Amino acid sequence: MAGGLLSAAEAAVVDGPLPGFHPALKDELTFPLAWGRSPIRDARAWRRAARAAVERHLLVERQDEVPFAPEFTGRFPGEGYDRELVTVSLTRYARVRGALLTPHGRGPFPAVLLLHDHGSRFDIGKEKLVRPWYDDTRLASATAWAKRCFDGRFVGDALARRGYAVLCLDALGWGERGPLAYAQQQALASNFFHLGSSLAGLMAREDERAAAFLAGLDRVDARRVAAAGFSMGAYRAWQAAALSDHVAAAASVCWMTGLKELTVPGSNTLRGQSAYCMLHPGLARHLDLPDVASIAAPKPALFFHGGLDTLFPAEGVRVAYDRLRAVWRARNAEDRLRVKTWPRLGHVFTAAMQDKVFSWLDDVL
Structure with a gap:
């Protein structure tokens, strides 16, 4: 190195897709709006400022004025709950169909906005979490996914049997809004950027709107709506709690880390592709990932992590948990x-983990 600059060889692309000067780029990330680093010392004022920063980086405008205009199918009885499909306008761009489960008995009920994972499996979306009574062609895939990730349970059905209204919709590219091919993800995301928009921003806005729709149903107690999810769904859950006043609590399983600890050689995030569903350009110049999640404070929040989860190194999880604790x-x-x-x-989101989450939801809602 001469004069503080990297040599041509050092400045090349190394460690796979990382540039040789990636440590210098990381050093520039000081997260100046994070709690404790921001000049704002009042926690409520900090929350407003941090949320405003996230809003600016979504690149998708709020869609509050768009009528939901829901269309419901007929109800089908389940074991202790009814099942129906509902089609709603979450944004001005498209209609989206979701699975809606309603417990038997007198409401209004507590409710869970259930957010599906990524998993590089696109033929199913909402079906990963709700047994698809309406589509036999997706049942085999859904059953296999439940066995792989959830000890064979359909988490949405289990919550409905427990007394929760449950809403689960397809994100763009999954289930009835796909299926997207794995190699198409970066092209889809880059085309959003070319159009001055964002795939991750659209997902965030749709999740906000889904929470508002669920909270507004007569059968639901609007004060007791939680967001919950696994993997990418966990990211979506804490993000929804941070951005939506309709979400009273969030349960996130297997998605929380510090950004610097996540972007290391060999990390799945560095492959691109799935990362674009969770990438808000420029936001890292202001806030780290746990800082964004902390906007939800003082709402009840649960974060579970698997100690053998290779997607999220232990040091990143530790850093994130410390940051979360400081804000709460x-x-x-x-x-x-x-x-x-x-x-x-x-x-994974095992049956034992699910039982703990369900009990926690019972307590906080």
């Missing part, structure tokens, strides 16, 4: 934050 503590709400690492588990 500043809101005098540390008792509303639950974080846990399951040392012998990987990237």
